[in-house]
Amino acid sequence: MILASASPLPLILSVLAALAYVLPAVLLHRISLRSAHLWVAMAWLLQGLLLAWGLLGDPPHFGFAPALSVTAWLVAAVYAVESLIYPQLPTRWTLSTLGALAVLLAYLFPGSAMPATASVWLPVHLAFGVACYGLFGIAVVHAWFMNHAEKRIRLGKDSQSGLPLLTLERLTYRFMAAGFVLLSATLAVGMLFGEVVYGHAWRWDHKTIFSVLSWLTFAVLLVGRMGFGWRGKRAANVLYMGSVFLLLAYVGSRFVMEIVLGRTP
Numbered sequence: 001m002i003l004a005s006a007s008p009l010p011l012i013l014s015v016l017a018a019l020a021y022v023l024p025a026v027l028l029h030r031i032s033l034r035s036a037h038l039w040v041a042m043a044w045l046l047q048g049l050l051l052a053w054g055l056l057g058d059p060p061h062f063g064f065a066p067a068l069s070v071t072a073w074l075v076a077a078v079y080a081v082e083s084l085i086y087p088q089l090p091t092r093w094t095l096s097t098l099g100a101l102a103v104l105l106a107y108l109f110p111g112s113a114m115p116a117t118a119s120v121w122l123p124v125h126l127a128f129g130v131a132c133y134g135l136f137g138i139a140v141v142h143a144w145f146m147n148h149a150e151k152r153i154r155l156g157k158d159s160q161s162g163l164p165l166l167t168l169e170r171l172t173y174r175f176m177a178a179g180f181v182l183l184s185a186t187l188a189v190g191m192l193f194g195e196v197v198y199g200h201a202w203r204w205d206h207k208t209i210f211s212v213l214s215w216l217t218f219a220v221l222l223v224g225r226m227g228f229g230w231r232g233k234r235a236a237n238v239l240y241m242g243s244v245f246l247l248l249a250y251v252g253s254r255f256v257m258e259i260v261l262g263r264t265p
Helices: 009-026 033-055 064-085 093-108 121-154 165-192 206-228 232-260
Strands: none
Touching: 009 033, 009 093, 033 064, 033 093, 064 093, 064 121, 064 232, 121 165, 121 232, 165 206, 165 232, 206 232
């Protein structure tokens, strides 16, 4: 369901943020790297203001599109920090394009209002869940870089990754492991304190089933890497599979409820 805001400010900020993301992607080789970073930083700040507007508003709103926007925002933040630590890491136009799409999608589908009777622990639980999405999103981006670099190396070409392959691999699975810890904590809170957080006990709905499937998939990946030395494309494919399950858990279920069924969860 598309919810129109009474204030034009979210629309203005959304358009400005999307343009600031898109500009360095369109002018990929026509502007300096410093200018591209400045535009992306401006877009990131504007996107942060938009997220704060929705999450801290009266009443606060949340849904599948804001969840995707927060994920893109966290990925951009971590990528910016990594660019300082690893200056050779190139700026990717795909991240800017995805950031612009996430901003516009969140404006069109801001989600539903959180009930006034919701527990004060619900925003904390959502924050852990969204941070979990962000960490796995970052891991997926790095896995894509890693697979792309490995493919080019096999063809005898420059990897174009800006980082050694082993460094990319190490970063990928560090983020994945951190996301697994947060996912475990999120599931544990839902299982043990569901009545306090949600107002009802743990139940096996679509969101829970896909969340548990994603947890099991990531657990298998961790065991496979530590116990059997899984690497390369096989490990990356398991990471992608677990991330799809996780995406279906919240974003997928909310999309069906909000857009397909037109209901407020």
